[in-house]
Amino acid sequence: MLSEDEYYTALHQLHNVPSKYRGTQRQNYRRRLKKQIKEYEYNIKYTQFTPLPYIPYHVNRKTPIPILQQLIQAATSSTEFTLDTESMKVYKAPNRPALIQVQILLPYKLSLVVICEMMHLPHRQSETFALIAEFFKAIFKHNKSMYIWGTNEELLPFTQFQLFTHDQINAIETIDLQEEFKLFWQQQHPHRRSTIEDPYSLNQECRCETCIGKNTSESWSLQDAIAYSFNEYLPKLLTEGDFHIGLDENLVGHDQTQQGYRRALTTYALNDCLSMQRIIISMKEKGFQFKRTSNEVIEPTFSFSPINDIDDDDDDIFERQRNSPEIESSNQISRTNQLAAPPIVILEQNQTSTIEDQEITHQLD
Incomplete structure (x- = not known):
């Protein structure tokens, strides 16, 4: 910050960009x-930003089998989910998929938020791997509703991990929450003209897209949706964070090095789903009817080769690409509104470095 x-x-630099920066570098x-x-x-x-009560879970090669079985049961019993992904940035190379966050929406505005750490999966022949695949099978069904800030195309690169297939992705009943929120905002906030004949209107600030500075064709960011809906700040400083390093403390032992950074990455990943939940509830309370997408086939634009198994003693197959020391996050995230994790078995059916010029990066930092 x-x-x-x-x-x-920064304000001065924005209006006085050095002449040596041209074209893409200037942009x-x-x-x-x-x-x-x-x-x-x-x-x-x-x-x-303040999330609603939730229980976080890390899913990786260290996750106990009973926890995975309970998560599968919770996913099977639930019908609504939010989903987001994070990738690791590789200099002058395509981003590599790192995390899948799945939020299981429960009755009474409660939820479970699962962070699947794709760089730290078990061997494919293991029971743990089979259970993780079973978890995705439980949520990737046509009778489930999956809210995504965008489309399910962001899941395509993750098929290389062989936990799910393109066919399973295409079967998802997705709701593009980004598109739906834009429609919702336009319905809730039409342009309001202030007139002398209507003194009340003179005291009312128009919140239509045009008056708040958004183009009618412009997509909403999740950060802006939270800010304008709830007057809350959803930080996005870690958009290009090292999400592949292993966020679960069980992956990195008791090393206390840069523990705060891991916790910050974990909170960032959790909040992407938790913020969508806040928006969904607000839209439902105002009677908005969500439009579910048709299950049209999404073809990948390029092939994703399966990755090799990751050895249990290998914390990160991409560790050699990083210069910073190993850092840690706690599996139990300290939040005042975080629930203590009860047995999930009580749930019942039908309960309600980007590719940037290094000189530019150095100057901005």
């Missing part, structure tokens, strides 16, 4: 500055 002095420096320079400025301003203007 920028300091106050850095914020004003990237301005984009990074705008992002830093926006994070600072949102942090000042809004209160911090």
Whole structure:
């Protein structure tokens, strides 16, 4: 996060881009500055995002079999989910898939949020791997509703891990929450003209897309949706974080090095799903009817080769690409609204470094 002095420096730099930056470099320079400025301003203007009560779970080669069995039962008994993914950034190479976050929506605004760490899966011949695949099979069914901020195309790169197939992805009854929220906002906030004949309208700020500075063809970011809906700040500073390093403390033992960074990455991953849940509930409370997508076949634009099994003693097959030391996050995330994890068996059926110029990055940092 920028300091106050850095914020004003960034504002100056935004309007005085060095002439040596041209074309794509200039665009990237301005984009990074705008992002830093926006994070600072949102942090000042809004209160911090507050999720509803939830229980977090890490799924990887260290996850106990009873936990996986309970998660499968919860997923089987539930009909609504949110889903998001995170990737690791590789310099001058395509991003590599790292995390799948699945939120199991439960009655009374409760939820379970599962972080599947794809760089730390068990051997494919193991019982643990089979149970993780069974978990995805339980949620990737046509009678389930999956809310995604975008489309299910972001799942395609993850098929290389062989936990699910393209056919299973195509069978998902997805709801593009990003598209639905835009329609919802337009319905809830039509343009309001202020007139002398209507004194009440003079005191009402118009919140239509045009008046808040959004183009009618512009997609909403999840951060903006939370800010404008709840006056809360959903941090996005870790968008390019090292999500592949192993967030579960059971993967990294008792090493305390940079523990806070791992916890921050975990919170970031959890909040992407938890923020969607807040939006879904708000839209439902206002009577919005969600449109489910037809199960049209999505063909991958390029092939994804299966990755090799990861040895139990190999913390990260991409560790050699990183220069920073190994860092850690706790499996139990300290949050005031986080539930203590009860046995899931009580649930019953029908309960209600991007490719950027290094000199630019150095200057902005």
